[in-house]
Amino acid sequence: MYAIKTRCLARTRGQLHAGKQVNIAFKRSVSSYEPKFTENGMAYRGRPYVVDRERPPQFAPPPNAPAHIAVLGGGLTGLTTAFYLSEFLPSTKITLYEASDRLGGWIETKEVEVQTPDGIKGTVRFEGAARMVKPQTQLSGPPKWDDLIFYELVHALGLADELRHSTSLEVDASGFLYYPDHLVTMPNNLTFKPLSQPLKTIRSLVTFARLLLEPAFRGIIPSFFNLLKSNKEVVTMLEKISSHQADYSIGQFISTRLGRPDQVDRVASAIIHGIMGGDIWKLSLLSGPWQNMVASYRRKGSPDSMSALNTPVHWTDYRLMDVLCRNQGIWDLANKYLHASGIWFRNGFQTFTDALAVDLSSKPNVTIKLGEPVESVRYDEASDRVLITTETEKQPVAYDKVVSTLYAQTLANITNGQLPALENIPAVTIQLVNLWYPQPLLNHPYHGFGYLLPQALGFDRNPECLLGVIFDSDREFPIRNPDGSPVDPSNPPNRGADTVPGTKLTVMLGGHYWDDLPDEFLPDSETAIELAKQAVERHLNLDPSISAQAVARAKLCRQCIPQMLVGHVNHLYAARDQLERNFHGRLAVAGQSYTLPGVLHCLRAARDMAMQIVHKAAGIPTEDDWPGVWVGDTGLDRLTTPLLHQPMEIIPKPILPLRYNSGATMGKDLYQHVDALGRVWTWKNKVNNTAFEDGKDE
Template sequence: MAAPPVKSVAVIGSGISGLTAAYYARRHLPHSTPLTIYESHPTHLGGWLQTTHHSVEDKRVIFEHGPRSLRPVGLSGLCTFDLIRELGLEKELILVPKTHPSAKNRYVYYKGGLNKLPSALLDLPKAAATVPILRGLVSSVAHEPFAAKRPEGLEDESIGAFVRRRFGVRGVGVDTLLSAIVHGIYAADLDTLSVRSTFPILWDLETYHGSVVKGMLGGAKRIPKDEREVKQETELKEKNKELVEMMNGMSVYSFKDGLATLTERLRTSLSNDNVTFKFGTPVTDLSISPSSVTITAGSDNASFSHVIANVAPKTLASISPSLPLPTPPSTSSSTVLLVNLFFPPSAAPHVPAGFGYLIPKTVGLDENPHRALGIVFDSHGVPGQDSAEGVKLTVMLGGHWWSALSPSELAEREEQGVELALGTVRRHLGIITKPILAEAHLQRECIPQYGVGHRGFLGKAKSVVEGWGGGRVSVVGAGWGGVSVNDCVRGGRDVGIGLERGVTGLESTLYRLVPHGIIAVCVAVIFLKFLPVSIALRFASKILPLYYMFDATGSATPQPAPGPPNKSYPYTNDPS
């Protein structure tokens, strides 16, 4: 059945997904087609992308209260290139090469200190013997090819269950390292998240090869690739040839004025282009008739031929009670206390050159009493953004550790935020200097949690959404499929371009046979490229002559840190 004609469009939520969808819809629809963007926040758009500028002795310091850098890889990365080119932002870029210390040096806090992860194969034998976090890693990897095959009928499991089933529990083990990575990605417990939806490459390697290690030996090229994605990637590379060449050899990139540059330019582009922004207007109801979709916002009702919902599954269900929508396996999202700190230059000797460090689940209260998840060394991560001299850090606390706290207890943590962060950097890094600038913001429900069975939920949701007016409703955002900025841009782009075809927004998520990369947020993705598991796999290839390994995480994408420094609003809940 043909999709209904697009006569008017409403976008619920102005996260990066919703803004991107609106931008591409505006580009592909007749200019006479009106677009309306509903945002519950009174002034802010861009979801969790927010940058603030500060002055220190008349010089600038930038704080990112969400994502701070992007990685130029994969199809989703190319979609972001396309948006940057269309918005004319090439001259605003700051590029960080793979040779920079922040791209080469990653740390994990373990056994009372920072454990530097090796970045080269030759460094592994010594590191495996001397770095506490790596002890037992090689034996865990060597065990994996001989693990029992996946139980028949098992369609999904938690990350922790998968890792222990495949790699066993030996010494520190793979699961300890991955718990740190998951802290950086989802601020979550690896025993609660779906491996199939968060580390799909691991699941696919076992599916096609019976073993992660054997799969890496055989090469990911043996896993079928979706022809549509291959074609799209080729077209985008050609279309954005100059940016692709510019990004060659780069690890991450950002903008001179911070990542909010992207959303602010989208806002400027959409303004006065037959686009209406309705700030401070939360949508409370959504209903569908054969000819339109009606939105209720306060006392006002408005009908549109099409609606793009940039909201989480549970939010969509709450505003459309008359419409059937399957319940996801997890309706929770992580709440994270994000603390930005700027110290005088005297603190520099305490901060090693590198991107930052993550903290595994196994580190106890005696070493991590404030339940920090990790610290980003922002001064190294995106050099050249600040004109003021000093040391800039971002401390992330809470996540799953605070999931049982009441709203009042969380508010108390926010009030104590700067002191909690300073206590952590004092204990872990030895910084006792008073910061020049300090801001603490509690980002409520900022990172979606993909529970076991999330992929099955998406399949059911796609069938249901397709039936809502025969293609009148589309969904975008991190709550559905991919929490990185690149993922959100890609999802928004697909919907904006495909609106006339009646797309649901879930097609690329479900049809993707080989995910473009492990989903990652904030510091976690930077660790993935040189994740010791990858290096241990290579080392295992030397001691087990059968195997020849390569890096399985080279297509990982960047991720947003938790959200804007404002209260949590229901339609700014796209984590980027």
């Protein structure tokens, strides 16, 4: 047995940053790549990747384009960065370095042979990391359109036919919370319209009343009243954060809002477990998962107008949307999945990274070096270039620009002490355990995305250090159609590639519970599988004989999710200065060591960094004229610019396309919205001169 008992005890509040304000000081080589999926004849049923040549917009290569660019890391961010660079700079030589023998990073789909109790053989697919994306149509705070980058890549790579999706109407719950000894339903689609929908309103009120009786939500009613009383203090906190004068933990902020720290431990911490696997009392509000909400609060302590009619919009986000929506293929995909709650690839998410890898390997200006761990990255003042050496290439290779998508501490270790700030960005280790049971619907009646465990559970109730469990089979074998109607039991849908039905789960272990735990005390694969099985058996009340039939696979993801702790932006300030001073704009960073984890955040960071390089070479003023860039030579400019100094406008929601059910349509030079009175509203695209026009009545 491994010694992790003390690591699994729920953290006490205030262990690191809770209740304390942190001040912020301004200051081997292959010519082609064949993914394992296609080797096994699984991807696209034997047909090759088909590239749609309606690519991102191209133009003549910039006269000052770098001759040679290196991208460090062959995960999702690295592949995407290399893709955009190779598209927009076809005359530039791109070299992609990857330490392992495969591309895709943590994203990995494995096919496993299984057999049912009655002897039927088949295969199921286990996801080793990301499995889906969630469109950004329901974000709180200012709208974002990073999902359009996903659609852009899907369209360019010819993957549209491989997509599958779900809607919120398929389940009654958005998810579940395990507390203290049972699953608590987090209701979905609550309706409070007593005049137009009285029956739905009554059912919603009953559901809400039951929720209030749960131990997890004990004391929540007084917290609602505290939301009003704490408003002034909260606005002060957000004003300091927006100006980068201070930072607070997410736990401290929510505790101030609700007036009850126990609500943070019992509910909010579970959400953070599902997003980052981290400690809510340590993670930064400014840099963490709810940073978009912070952007809703602006000047002089007043919240921006987040009414039914208006919303603050970042200029960089709007410009990104403005450009991408003009591509008809992207526009069509975005509208097709406008009401999707999740989007994935039928054959697994590795389909996406494999397609990027195949595309890159087909380009004459791209070289992929697998099994080439980079040992040294240093700046050569004489040539004004960056020199890279690897385990097999001891002779340094010079590059005009290097983009690192490696984990921050890994980059710090290979830059010979030139980037010490990156050593201060930690990451958590997570053990993923995939489970498949031959019996379908073992999680009934709990259908949804899955369930999460909060920090309030001590070792006695969470000895396995579980973070959460994902119901993969509910996504691929739904009990309802996308419109909410029951599926035909004689012909149930299969939205995945598994050839036999069953109950498929993914269990997440570890995270911040394993902080500072020596590697020798981490559970091995066999132990992790047993821990996951016993936890699921207890949570779902399964018979031990059923657990014994489970087919399992474990994957240890060391330092897979970097943690944005309180004061994270201080490290970014220091890192930006060190990159500028020690590498003179020749080395940039991108990826989830600096921005949030998740597929869409990785894609946005990669595209922005590539476009910054392209448009600097072309002499285009990126701050004003290019969509969504503004990351600078280091990749950190936007992340180190206070929210108060970032261009933002208050925009009527009805004229924003693809958001708020606006119905806004795409025009050649502007966006239009026809309101209930037949008036046409448009927004012209002018920096700092946003013009709204009330059209003539029709």
